[in-house]
Amino acid sequence: MLPDLDRGSARTSTVPAFGGALSRVVTRGAWSSIADARALIRCSDDSLPTLLEAAGDLRDRRKGHHITYSRKVFLPITNLCRDRCSYCTFRKDPADPGAWTMQREEIREWLERARAQGCKEALMCLGDTPEAAFPSYRATLAHLGHASTVDYVHEACEMALAVGLLPHTNAGVLSRGEMQRLRPVNVSLGLMLENASPRLRARGMPHHHAPDKEPARRLAMIAEAGRLRIPFTTGILLGIGETPEERVDALFAIADLQRAHGHIQEVIVQNFRAKDGIPMAGAPEPTAEDMARAVAIARLLLGGDMNLQAPPNLNPDDHRLLLRAGINDWGGISPVTRDYVNPEAAWPQIAVLAETCHAEGFTLGERLAIYPEYARPDFLDPSLAAPVDRLASRIAQEDTHAVAAN
Numbered sequence: 001m002l003p004d005l006d007r008g009s010a011r012t013s014t015v016p017a018f019g020g021a022l023s024r025v026v027t028r029g030a031w032s033s034i035a036d037a038r039a040l041i042r043c044s045d046d047s048l049p050t051l052l053e054a055a056g057d058l059r060d061r062r063k064g065h066h067i068t069y070s071r072k073v074f075l076p077i078t079n080l081c082r083d084r085c086s087y088c089t090f091r092k093d094p095a096d097p098g099a100w101t102m103q104r105e106e107i108r109e110w111l112e113r114a115r116a117q118g119c120k121e122a123l124m125c126l127g128d129t130p131e132a133a134f135p136s137y138r139a140t141l142a143h144l145g146h147a148s149t150v151d152y153v154h155e156a157c158e159m160a161l162a163v164g165l166l167p168h169t170n171a172g173v174l175s176r177g178e179m180q181r182l183r184p185v186n187v188s189l190g191l192m193l194e195n196a197s198p199r200l201r202a203r204g205m206p207h208h209h210a211p212d213k214e215p216a217r218r219l220a221m222i223a224e225a226g227r228l229r230i231p232f233t234t235g236i237l238l239g240i241g242e243t244p245e246e247r248v249d250a251l252f253a254i255a256d257l258q259r260a261h262g263h264i265q266e267v268i269v270q271n272f273r274a275k276d277g278i279p280m281a282g283a284p285e286p287t288a289e290d291m292a293r294a295v296a297i298a299r300l301l302l303g304g305d306m307n308l309q310a311p312p313n314l315n316p317d318d319h320r321l322l323l324r325a326g327i328n329d330w331g332g333i334s335p336v337t338r339d340y341v342n343p344e345a346a347w348p349q350i351a352v353l354a355e356t357c358h359a360e361g362f363t364l365g366e367r368l369a370i371y372p373e374y375a376r377p378d379f380l381d382p383s384l385a386a387p388v389d390r391l392a393s394r395i396a397q398e399d400t401h402a403v404a405a406n
Contacts, residue, residue: 015035015039015042016035016036016039017039018039018040018043018044018047018050020036021035021036021037021039021040022040022050022051022054024036025037025040025297025300025301026054026058026300029255029300029301029302029303030252030255030256030258030259030301030302030303032300032301034248034249034252037248037251037252037297037300037301038244038245038248040293040296040297040300041244041245041247041248041293041294041297042244042245043293045289048289048292048293051293051296051297052292052296052321052324052325052326053324054296054300055295055296055297055299055300055325055326056296056299056323056324056325056326058299058300058303058304058326059299059304059308059326059327059328061304062303062304062305063304063305063328065361065362065363066328066362066363066364066365067323067327067328067329067330067357067362067363067364067365068307068328068329068330068364068365068366068367069329069330069331069332069333069350069353069364069365069366069367070120070121070331070332070333070366070367070368070369071117071118071119071120071121071332071333071334071335071366072114072119072120072121072122072123072168072332072333072334072369073110073111073113073114073119073121073122073123073165073334073336073337074123074125074332074334074336074337074338074339074340075102075107075110075111075122075123075124075125075156075160075337076090076100076102076125076126076340077101077102077107077124077125077126077149077152077153077156077171078100078101078102078126078127078130078137078149079091079092079098079099079100079101079126079127079340080092080093080094080099080101080127080130080133080134080137081126081127081128081130081172082127082128082129082130082132082133082134082211082212083127083128083172083207083209083210083211083212083213084209084210085206085207085209085210085213086205086206086207086208086240086278086279086280087206087240087272087275087278087279087280087283088278088341089275089277089278089341089343090127090340090341091127092127093134094134094136094137101137101140102156103144104144104155104159107156107159108159110336110337111159111160111163111165112163113336114163114165114334114336114337115163115164115165117335117336118335119165119334119335119336120164120165120166120366120368120369120391120394120395121165121166121167121168121332121368121369122156122157122160122165122166122167122168123167123168123169123170123332123369124153124156124157124160124167124168124169124170124171125169125170125171125340125341126149126153126170126171126172127172128171128172128173128212129149129172129173129212130149131148131149148178149171150171150174150178150181150182151181153169153171153182154181154182154185157169157182157185157186158185161185161384161387164387164390164391166187166368166369166370166384166387166388166391167185167186167187167369168186168187168188168189168190168233168369168370169182169186169189169190170189170190170191170192170233172191172212173191173212173217173218173221174189174191174221176224176228179221179224179225179228179230180228183228183230183381184381184383184384185384186230187231187368187369187370187375187380187384187388188230188231188232188233188265188369188370188374189225189230189231189232189233190232190233190234191218191221191222191225191232191233191234192234192235192236192237192268192270193215193218193219193222193234193235193236193250193253193254194213194218194235194236194237194240194250195215195236195237195240195242195246195247195249195250196215196219196246196249196250196252196253197215197242197246197249197250198214198215198216199246200213200240200241200242201213201214201215205241206240206241206279206280207240215253219253219257222234222257222264223257223260223261225261225263226257226260226261226262226263226264227261229263229378229379230263230379231263231265231370231371231374231379231380232263232264232265233264233265233266233267233268234254234257234264234267234268235254235266235267235268235269235270235309236250236251236254236267236268236269236270236294236298237270237271237272238269238270238271238272238286238290238291238294239271239272239283239284239285239286239290240272240280241283244290244293247294247297248297248301251297251298251301251302252301254267254302255301255302258302258306263374263379264306265307265370265371265373265374266306266307266308266309266329266371267298267302267306267307267308267309268309268310268311268331269291269294269295269298269308269309269310269327270310270311270314271285271286271290271291271310271311271314271315272285272286273285273314273342273344273345275342275344288315288317288318288321291310291315291318291321291322291325292318292321292322292324292325293325295308295310295322295325295326295327296325296326298326299325299326299327300326307328307329307371308326308327308328308329309327309328309329309330309331310322310325310327310330310331311330311331311339311342311345312330312331312333312347312348312353313333313339313342313345313346313347313348314342314345316345316348319348319353319356320356320359320360323356323357323360323362324360329367330353330364332369333347333348333350333353334347335347335350350364365395365399366395366398366399367395368388368391368392368395370388372392375388375389375392
């Protein structure tokens with residue numbers, strides 16, 4: 001499923017005027033023409049405050065003035081991956097320094113520490129189908145008593161549930177059967193679309209050596225998750241060689257999936273960060289204005305009810321700008337583990353983030369890995385209802401105590 005480029009007049013050379021385009025996008029949302037949305041993503045710095053005001057107003061009317069985050073532990077079950085994206089430092093080959101597959105004892109120890117630190121989410125994050133590429137990893141799985149990575153992740157999720165944490169798994173592209181296997185032990189699954197343009201798979205582009213980054217495959221998985229009624233996280237990645245117009249196209253593709261299935265509980269707008277040792281080490285990073293435009297367009301296209309986040313550790317100087325652009329969530333923040341995908345970017349202190357939110361007129365509060373609007377029988381496996389209710393009650397009690405203390 002790729003975006004319908006015939007909505008409106010995407011092929012016309014006429015660029016709609018900013019004011020008219022903004023008015024139509026505010027009114028129509030995901031039903032807007034691509035031409036109007038593309039005009040907004042190219043708006044001038046002088047017009048940017050008006051765009052942010054429109055997006056922030058929509059967020060305020062539908063979400064109020066409460067911003068959320070999830071207190072999590074980041075479990076890199078394995079950093080082996082068959083894809084080779086030009087911007088990634090997380091993935092490894094088995095012989096690379098730092099190649100790592102977590103053992104049961106490590107998983108158990110980290111989960112216990114996370115529980116002691118008040119975490120409620122266990123993020124299972126790993127490379128794409130490493131057993132398809134590395135015989136030595138297949139031997140590792142066999143030693144662990146499993147034939148597939150998904151089976152090992154399933155065990156790790158059971159361990160998380162046993163200590164009172166809710167798993168959320170991002171394991172790359174999964175089949176229908178693999179998602180069915182993981183659904184009873186995950187409150188949500190995730191896969192970043194990143195972008196919907198096949199151009200990024202061409203020679204010399206960042207996904208050339210990454211077969212699992214074929215947009216059609218990723219869109220198909222997200223759609224299959226919708227048919228399975230799995231609460232889902234997806235998003236776009238800025239700064240990997242896409243054009244601003246391709247960012248808009250990706251957001252339209254997400255909007256199409258949400259309209260078809262209603263299962264996308266949150267959308268992330270994430271920015272590329274340059275790092276030493278990657279092919280894109282010298283590539284320019286998106287500017288703060290780039291991020292603000294993309295967040296605002298995402299809010300306007302996806303609507304006021306969508307949960308929209310931007311990673312606070314990747315934008316440490318721009319928290320206020322992102323709030324004005326229309327986010328209502330900061331994503332997962334860990335008091336226990338670093339961000340293994342962006343290890344150079346430290347998580348913000350919750351108290352400092354709360355102060356920033358307060359200065360912008362918002363409160364900051366904790367949420368679960370499944371949003372309240374999806375914690376219902378048609379989206380949540382029956383076996384997970386009790387732990388979700390228990391942790392939701394715990395968050396409510398902690399909020400009450402915090403208010404009383406202040």
